Amino acid sequence: MAEQSDSNKAAAQPAVLTATIQITRKATGKVETYQIVGQPVKDEPKKEAP
């Protein structure tokens, strides 16, 4: 049986998590600032048995 076409699937774009973090290094006391942007991901879908 042929695989189903993707043309009828409606997939929303993912949500977005953004954060500003500061890391103070134990060894030096230096503070580093980072901008983090992440997109929530879902686990790989399992293929259904034929």
Place this chain on the structure above:
Amino acid sequence: MAGTTTHPEAFRNTVADLVDSTLSTTAKLVFRLSGTAASPGTAVATLSMANPAFGSASAGVITAGTITSDTNATGNASPVATATLETGAGTVIVHTTVAASGDAINLSGGLTIGAGDTVACSALTYAAMP
């Protein structure tokens, strides 16, 4: 033909507020090594969120309240690859891959957190799917 799927703002607010309410009263922000929502990577730093963790949604976005620093991070030699928002009991509600930019990032090794480092988060937002 590829299309664009979007949602009304009211529904996006509902989703964002549901994330907040599901995190409940003792939510955590955890930076981790590579993993999945079902099988999260090793925790590198754990920060405690406020109660409630976020304010009410606006335009599909929720903004976190004060987040308590991890003043003695577990750390790891491998770079941070993911972050989770989870309940106090450890149930993952949001799992996200992390791309970081900053003033001292090691482009070849990524963002690493050392044992005993202090990790603070001064701003955190979650934007529901558009």
